[in-house]
Amino acid sequence: MPKQFRSRLSLDEFELIKEIRSNHKALLKDCEENGIPITDVKHYWHKSKHISMFVKNKDKNYLDVRDEVIEEMKQYAPQYPEIIYEKNKDSHLLVIDPADIHIGKLCKAVETGEEYNDQIAVQRIREGVNGILNKAKGFDIDKILLIIGNDILHVDTPRSTTTAGTYQDSCLMWYDAFTIAKQIYVEVIETLMQIAPVHVQYDPSNHDYTNGFFLADTLFSWFSKCDNVTFNVTPAHRKYFQYYSNLIGTTHGDGAKVQDLPLLMAQESAQGWSESKHRYFFTHHIHHKNSKDYGSVCVESLRSASGTDGWHHRNGYQHAPKAIEGFIMHKEHGQIARLTNIFNITVAVSLFFL
Numbered sequence: 001m002p003k004q005f006r007s008r009l010s011l012d013e014f015e016l017i018k019e020i021r022s023n024h025k026a027l028l029k030d031c032e033e034n035g036i037p038i039t040d041v042k043h044y045w046h047k048s049k050h051i052s053m054f055v056k057n058k059d060k061n062y063l064d065v066r067d068e069v070i071e072e073m074k075q076y077a078p079q080y081p082e083i084i085y086e087k088n089k090d091s092h093l094l095v096i097d098p099a100d101i102h103i104g105k106l107c108k109a110v111e112t113g114e115e116y117n118d119q120i121a122v123q124r125i126r127e128g129v130n131g132i133l134n135k136a137k138g139f140d141i142d143k144i145l146l147i148i149g150n151d152i153l154h155v156d157t158p159r160s161t162t163t164a165g166t167y168q169d170s171c172l173m174w175y176d177a178f179t180i181a182k183q184i185y186v187e188v189i190e191t192l193m194q195i196a197p198v199h200v201q202y203d204p205s206n207h208d209y210t211n212g213f214f215l216a217d218t219l220f221s222w223f224s225k226c227d228n229v230t231f232n233v234t235p236a237h238r239k240y241f242q243y244y245s246n247l248i249g250t251t252h253g254d255g256a257k258v259q260d261l262p263l264l265m266a267q268e269s270a271q272g273w274s275e276s277k278h279r280y281f282f283t284h285h286i287h288h289k290n291s292k293d294y295g296s297v298c299v300e301s302l303r304s305a306s307g308t309d310g311w312h313h314r315n316g317y318q319h320a321p322k323a324i325e326g327f328i329m330h331k332e333h334g335q336i337a338r339l340t341n342i343f344n345i346t347v348a349v350s351l352f353f354l
Helices: 011-023 025-034 062-076 118-135 174-192 211-222 258-268 270-275 310-314
Strands: 043-047 052-056 092-097 141-149 198-203 229-232 238-243 246-251 278-283 290-294 297-301 323-330 334-342
Touching: 062 174, 092 118, 092 246, 118 174, 118 323, 118 334, 141 174, 141 211, 141 238, 174 198, 174 211, 198 211, 198 238, 198 246, 211 229, 238 258, 238 270, 246 258, 246 270, 258 270, 258 278, 258 290, 258 297, 278 334
Parallel strands: 092 141, 141 198, 198 229, 246 278, 278 297
Antiparallel strands: 043 052, 092 323, 238 246, 290 297, 323 334
């Protein structure tokens, strides 16, 4: 501190400044006296006889969030007892794909005609997954494929940008979005594994290429002691899952060209290709439905449940149905049902009269 400023402060005042900046003890005392959780305070004013000071809490980084997650896991100590399922008369795979949720995305009705935030995102995941499960009750399900990733998080940096640096309108800090996504994914997996063994397959994506991987790896660690859940959460951009005569590929959709996916499937999953009769590739990223057969491979893009932000509204990328989709695959006959939970969105239209 420069001498001209240091001389104006008493030793006690100088030590108080150091104490506040390093440990925030004054803040802790006031929070305890007034019943305010200190974690809810982002910044504050400290005023004394000689000083009026604005203090900001230190922003969290990935290591802080990681340590919190690890500590939470230790406290929770998830010891899942193995579930023994009744043997089904017939065999069906249920595929559930909550695609392009974009937790943290900010959409305001005054701009785009539609509200969307983290609470709405979580509610749509719950409603969508439960809607798919209700529609699947007529089938004997002996396996569930849950596809995660695919822009589950809206941003990837503290500056509210995607991995590549594109700014996004956000309603959350990145670490809050991460925690919310972790909690809803744990809830979904715990729900699904009561029905049948669950295989979780992660697709890296362009909005959250790094944090999305950390999230998937966190889930893998969370359920590491659960015998009813398996994972494929590698950074590979294309992944494959075989269910009897069905071969299912998944990818976000921002990489390889759609027409190249069938040949890539044949090369990258040669054994699955040779053992399958029904082949599917599910893509995401574009937020609307598109389906086409390329020989024996049906390549299909899935709808998004997320709202319309300012960028999409300005460019007219709007009004496609918002939905979470699922599929029923028979072990011999392939896809026999498509299950769709469409969200009824009321678009607000502003009318001005002179």
